[in-house]
Amino acid sequence: MKAVRFTNWKTFPELKEIDRPTPGPGEVLLKVAGAGACHSDVAIFQDYDADFPVAHFLGPEYTLGHENSGWIEELGEGVTGLKKGDAYLIYGPIGCGHCRSCSRGQDTYCDNVAEMPYMGMGLGRDGGMAEYIVAPARNLVPLGDADPVEAAPLADAGLTPYHAIKTSMRQLEGGGKFALVIGLGGLGQLGVQMLKALTGATVIATDMKADAMAMAERNGAITVEGGPDQAAKIRELTGGRGVDAVFDFVGVKPTVEVAQQVVARRGRITVVGIAGGKVEWDFYTNPYEAELTNTYWGTIEDLYDVADLYRAGLIKPEVTVYPMDKALDAYQDLVDGKVSGRAVVAPHS
Ligand SMILES: [Zn+2]
Ligand SMILES: [Zn+2]
Incomplete structure (x- = not known):
């Protein structure tokens, strides 16, 4: 599958062909609906280097994209109650899952962050700028019949x-x-x-x-x-x-x-x-x-609220949609200050 890869510090990302991932226990494979391009991604590939304080979580190589949505494609071992084809927003941060902060769905402030190998999807672990993404089932927030492509930025720019x-x-x-x-x-x-x-x-x-x-x-x-x-x-x-x-x-x-x-x-x-x-x-x-x-990002529960605001028609992200082949243009336009609202890569639209 195609994926936008962060390959090295101070290096513009590359569009590469990589293997489609397989969900592990407790995880789900999603067909990506939308992946928003965020200024934080630009900071990662353009501004930071190996000396940056959190560089050990964010170092290359992986697929970018931390504000994502998708349709369930395959359930990993032990995952029940979710159905293939349903649309979800994906909560990007991944903490230990069992500390005081994670227990309230605030993985961003995980007490065991120092022992985690990455900060989240698209932040040290493969993200959504690809045809498919693997996410922990716990991180999925239902979108019902709302448009998941337009909704993708809600996972960060909304949350x-x-x-x-x-x-x-x-x-x-x-x-x-x-x-x-x-x-x-x-x-x-x-x-x-x-x-x-x-x-x-x-x-x-x-x-x-x-x-x-x-x-x-x-x-x-x-x-x-x-x-x-x-x-x-x-x-x-x-x-x-x-x-x-x-x-x-x-x-x-x-x-x-x-x-x-x-x-x-x-x-x-x-x-x-x-x-x-x-x-x-x-x-x-x-x-x-x-x-x-x-403040930094938000909680899983907050993302449920944000999804509800969107489904009720009270908020609407302004998006410019890019196909997978033009995914690097989304980042280039962001770097050049040409994007108003949010640039969203939609690999299957
Ligand atoms: Zn962001
Ligand atoms: Zn934790």
Whole structure:
């Protein structure tokens, strides 16, 4: 079968012919419906090297693609209650499965991560940028009759903002609240839709790209351009009080600084983007009781909620579909900043 392989650090991936995998005990073979191309993949093949802190989990060679969906093709030993042909979203992270974090479906924070050979599918273990993928049965979230190709980005670009929003609900419940989304790529756009679906907050959004801002406006956000008076403009929209929950999907120093400048007292800033921006903090930098935190991906249970939001028509990923033969173009377009919404490789469409 064809697969997009991460072959070496600082090397653009290759489209290769490899053997179709076989599911082991407790695993399932799925025919891939969709595999989303994520900026984290670009970081892996373009930016990281063997000295990167988690390089031992992420080193080559394997098939990329950590936000995947598919149709069940074959059940491994001991797997029951699943049926060939049914469509599923695939929860990408794989933890030990039995620690405190994994027991609540939060494999991303697995307590035994140091002993794991990989972080997840497409992250050290073969992912979904291929005709078939093997996944643990525990990681499958049912899609019913919803379109699995369009749904694929929900496994990361949907799950990550969902988890960030859910953990900021204390700041967003009640009337007259404000949320700010910084960075309107795949995650940010779904973040805007989820904030509209799940909260009564006024949603403000910002990005460098005009078409991304236009898309957010269509989904109900008020947009504010970048520039020196950006923070002042955002504060003005809140009547001077500030933003109750900020979601920074970029995470560079200037974006986190904007977040600090606009957050309200008792508000919360969640840095989701992994750009690693360093900012100042002392007693007087942030308003009283304003929280600054990070988050990484989400839980299996969260992914059930995200699938339900999608099946109810409350969220819809904007996707550009690429056939398997053009899978490398999906990454090239992502590198070149040409993708609005999410690039999804659909090997069987
Ligand atoms: Zn990702
Ligand atoms: Zn664990």
